Amino acid sequence: MQIEYDVPIPMSDGTILRANVFRPIGDGEFPVLMSYGPYGKDLPFQDAYPRQFDAMVKAHPEIAVGTTGKHQVWELADPERWVPLGYALVRVDARGSGRSPGFIDSFASQETRDFYECIEWGGTQPWSNGKVGLSGISYYAINQWAVAALQPPHLAAICPWEGMVDWYRDANYHGGIPSSFFPRLYGVQIETVQHGLGTRGQKNERLGVLVSGDVDLGEDELGARRADVAQELRQHPFIDSYWRDRSADLSKVHVPVLSAGNWGGQALHLRGNIAGFVESASEQKWLEVHGEAHWTLYYSDYGVDLQRRFFDYFLKDEGDWSHEQPPVSLNIRHPDETFELRAEQEWPIARTDWTTYYLDAADNALSLDPRPQPSEITYEPFGPGVTLLTPAFEEATEITGPVAAKLFVSSESEDTDLFLVLHLIDPDGAEVLFEGATEPRHPLSQGWLRASHRALDSARSLPYQPVHPHDAAVPLVPGETYELDVEIWPTCIVVPPGCRIALSVLGRDFDHGREGLPTAYGVEMRGSGVNVHDDPVARSADVYNRPVTLRSGGAHPSYLLLPVVPPA
CATH class of the missing domain: 3.40.50.1820 (Alpha/Beta hydrolase fold, catalytic domain)
Incomplete structure (x- = not known):
């Protein structure tokens, strides 16, 4: 050459x-x-x-x-x-x-x-x-x-x-x-x-x-x-001209697009690829999602x-x-990290059975039936948090698409940060971790929300993907209960029989607790990659480590919404 x-x-x-x-x-x-x-x-x-x-x-x-x-x-x-x-x-x-x-x-x-x-x-x-x-x-x-x-x-x-389109939401201020x-x-x-x-x-x-x-x-x-x-x-800290100057105006993208994302690109390289495909104005656009390293x-x-x-x-x-x-090509992920390439016609998949799992704080459970009795559990945000589990799946079940949660919480502080983690739990009770785009072992998915950023953009929000304008902070009244809608990034897994899905509610970054893994940019790879939220000023313990109470059942029907995909 x-x-x-x-x-x-x-x-x-x-x-x-x-x-x-x-x-x-x-x-x-x-x-x-x-x-x-x-x-x-x-x-x-x-x-x-x-x-x-x-x-x-x-x-x-x-x-x-x-x-x-x-x-x-x-x-x-x-x-x-x-x-x-x-x-x-x-x-x-x-x-x-x-x-x-x-x-x-x-x-x-x-x-x-x-x-x-x-x-x-x-x-x-x-x-x-x-x-x-x-x-x-x-x-x-x-x-x-x-x-x-x-x-x-x-x-x-x-x-x-494996890029992004929203410089605020996709990389620098997850959920605010x-x-x-x-x-x-x-x-x-x-x-x-x-x-x-x-x-x-x-x-x-x-x-x-x-x-x-x-x-x-x-x-x-x-x-x-x-x-x-x-x-x-x-x-x-809020979306203003600085962020708009650095984020793509997808309504003006008309050129043919092949957008390739990664299931393991949590907090960096997935949300934007999907948003670019869904929201760009191009009449000739294709989406592909895969696994493996970035x-x-x-x-x-x-x-x-x-x-x-x-x-x-x-x-x-x-x-x-x-x-x-096909318009959409998805490498469907299995727990052993094998993949099956499958063609689809749209995102989210049209035949998705949007399945609601209601939280039961009393039993740390996720149930298909609403809980008539109210219950609550209080946790320290910088501690182990709260983990709730579904019953064991009786047959292989595919979960592919965007995920969302509605939580009713109160805090003893004027603000709190929610870190939601979606897990796959094997029949022995151990978590199954996956190779991520920039993290050796990560959970199924994650989502974030700063409670003071809870306002919704009603024009853009969907039941399976709440959108927050992030244009102002409205402090909490300590002790008062608030309804918070949290976007959890899209995921894909075929859940084997006997396995369960779990949702953790934390006030800090996910840490799988395993040792001996590499570092990047000075950050030890402990399940959240380099996309950690560790600014001691922006997340001071005086504000963000005050006790939080998660409520469920009765007048506070907290839930997790999962995209269950039946066979074509």
């Missing part, structure tokens, strides 16, 4: 961004697969993330077949696998990152406008056929939705793989509860490849290239050239074939994707 490094892409304000271009040998016009992001276009995957790379290749050895891996980088397509398929790959270092100068302001409108201009550049090069597709994982997926809403003329299709995820990632994965680190930064020894540019800037100057993410997030299937034969057929159709006018691919 032909490779051009550090190709200049001029922005309208005079800034020059840098891109690497990989394309087939010889003359010709080729469809373009583009990515734009801050992780360093010249930073090799296996050097920067050796543990993840080795695990990925062990799980799917075909990833290493037919490629040297020399040009493989974190969360982006491998050109040695895609250029032979007749594509030109363009990787752009985002403004202020890698070898592109400028100010880093993640997901802000300037980044989106830069991406727009890069797409138009790629669509008008002499080696381009005029059709640009977008490909990439996580950050490289999130910004696809945003730039698609700007409707660049040369954008022909997007494939956001602040997460420390992005500030941690920012310090580890973005600041470390900021343009201007020069010789103090990382080097691609294979290419002899300084990942963060050839200029050495001082620490003060580097700090002045990037947003203070942690401070900004603290300054915007970065793995994108590179596998399964993932490459799925993406290739999609892009071949919309960028090359080849194949019959629109007729052969």
Whole structure:
């Protein structure tokens, strides 16, 4: 393949961004697969993330077949696998990152406008056929939705793989509860490849290239050239223009979409992929949901074939994707972490039997029958909480779709945080955990709500998915009972006979209690991944660890709503 490094892409304000271009040998016009992001276009995957790379290749050895891996980088397509398929790959270092100068302001409108201009550049090069597709994982997926809403003329299709669409709800304020995820990632994965680190930064020894540019800037100057993410997030606890500027307007996304999510992407990489599919205005859109680790299937034969057929159709006018691919493709999960690929026509699945399990606080039970007698249980939020269980299932039962809960609670404080955890319990009473997108072992699903954010958006809320505007906080009156509707993120499991479903109500992040697991961004992987809510100021014990009482039965019919899916 032909490779051009550090190709200049001029922005309208005079800034020059840098891109690497990989394309087939010889003359010709080729469809373009583009990515734009801050992780360093010249930073090799296996050097920067050796543990993840080795695990990925062990799980799917075909990833290493037919490629040297020399040009493989974190969360982006491998050109040695895609250029032979007749594509030109363009990787752009985002403004202020890698070898592109400028100010880093993640997901802000300037980044989106830069991406727009890069797409138009790629669509008008002499080696381009005029059709640009977008490909990439996580950050490289999130910004696809945003730039698609700007409707660049040369954008022909997007494939956001495990991203998000709502920067507030999907990543930083789960149910209004602040997460420390992005500030941690920012310090580890973005600041470390900021343009201007020069010789103090990382080097691609294979290419002899300084990942963060050839200029050495001082620490003060580097700090002045990037947003203070942690401070900004603290300054915007409610949805305002800051969040709207960084979240996609799905009503303006009309381009063909293949949205790929992960059942294990709790608190980061699932809700947004489904919302993008459901809410985008595109008439040509498809949803796929899978399991395994966050970065793995994108590179596998399964993932490459799925993406290739999609892009071949919309960028090359080849194949019959629109007729052969069902609108929804779900990898149905079993407790042994095997999957069965199944076609569906919509999300949620139309034949879903929405099943209500009523809470019985007296017996720590979940029952199909409403509890006529009132009962209650009081717990310490930072302690073990309350866990309620269904009876054992008598036959194999599939649960696939969004989950919701309505809880009646009171607190001795002016506010409280609800952390809801959905579990699968085996016949011996042990929890079955699953491989997550960014967490080795996680529960079936999780949901969150800060009680002072309990107001509902009546126009958007559905029985199975409450939506909160998060535009103000209304404190609780200590001791008064409140009705709280909690969104629990979608899940999928075939429950075997003899197993049970459990719901835990906590005031802290889920912790499975197992030891010896790895860390990421300084966080030990204990069931909630890196998406923890541990800010001691935003979650002070004086407010959020005061006793909470959960009520059920009678005038307080707390319940869990599960999406039971009968066979087609």
